[in-house]
Amino acid sequence: QVQLVESGGGSVQAGGSLRLSCAASGYNVSRNYVGWFRQAPGKEREAVAAINRSGGSTFYGDFVKGRFTISQDNAKNTVYLQMDSLKPEDTAMYYCAAVSFLFAYMWSRPGSYAYWGQGTQVTVSS
Numbered sequence: 001q002v003q004l005v006e007s008g009g010g011s012v013q014a015g016g017s018l019r020l021s022c023a024a025s026g027y028n029v030s031r032n033y034v035g036w037f038r039q040a041p042g043k044e045r046e047a048v049a050a051i052n053r054s055g056g057s058t059f060y061g062d063f064v065k066g067r068f069t070i071s072q073d074n075a076k077n078t079v080y081l082q083m084d085s086l087k088p089e090d091t092a093m094y095y096c097a098a099v100s101f102l103f104a105y106m107w108s109r110p111g112s113y114a115y116w117g118q119g120t121q122v123t124v125s126s
Helices: none
Strands: 003-007 010-013 018-025 033-039 046-052 058-060 068-073 078-083 092-099 120-125
Touching (some): 018 120, 046 068, 078 092
């Protein structure tokens, strides 16, 4: 059974940092795409970042502007999202998602991903 479990969310003040983790079990993501999405109340799910686990290519939403970094640890089958210089508008539930294959231009589409975690809440106060 495939499971993606996010952790690392919490409450921080503006300008602070958090590192989110996405641990996969029952599913080897070493050759797949893993993405991070976020959804704030009343808003659509938004692509944050993604990584091609085999080639190492990374993708970021325009709003990230160098503040976030996606990385991977193959030995732990885990993908991370380091978030720095957090802003109140980054407040949302953050989800990780995985899929065996997708074309790179599809990375930001939630419908492109087959597996989803339950999410971890990030709250940034001003």
